[in-house]
Amino acid sequence: MDRIPILKLKSCLLISIQTDLHDLIITALQEDILTEISRTGARGVLIDISALDIVDSFMARTLRDCSVMATLLGAKVVITGIRPAVAITLVDLGLDLSGIITACDIDSGFDLLESTPGVFNSGRILKRY
Known part of the structure; x- marks a missing residue:
């Protein structure tokens, strides 16, 4: 079974989904x-789905559940790159996506993570002398 690569960048994980996924791969992801x-103590997770034309209800629920589970482990999840047609479909399906944090693109997603204390830094204010 193919696996989606997970890259570590500072204290964050970066996942860029480049191909449509079937249920076994999204569950494994x-x-x-x-x-x-x-394993890494990551404090942030950025999942980019900009290459996906279709996000079905199972994938949307799995991403939402993953976001909730990651929060329980102390990590903030941001999903980036939702296409307009995908957003319309998800709303039309009536899926409960509350709790999912989104951004238009990877840069905006990293800005959201960076603004969260403890994701890219310790959250402490450092004094300069």
Whole structure:
């Protein structure tokens, strides 16, 4: 089974999904993300889905569940690159996506993570003398 690469960048994990996923791969990705958060102590997770033309209800629920689970492990999740047609479909399906943090692109997603204390830094204010 193919696996989606998970890259570590500072205290964050970066996942760029470049191909449509079937249920087994998205389930394995969820497990891989949670394992990597636990193993690396990552404080942020950025999942880019800009290459996806279709996000079905199973994938949307799995991403939402992964976001909730990652939060329980102490990591903030941002999903980037949702296309307009995908957003319309998700709303039309009536899916509960509350709790999912989104951004238009990877740069905006990293800005959101960077603004969260403890993701890229310790959250402490450092004094300069």
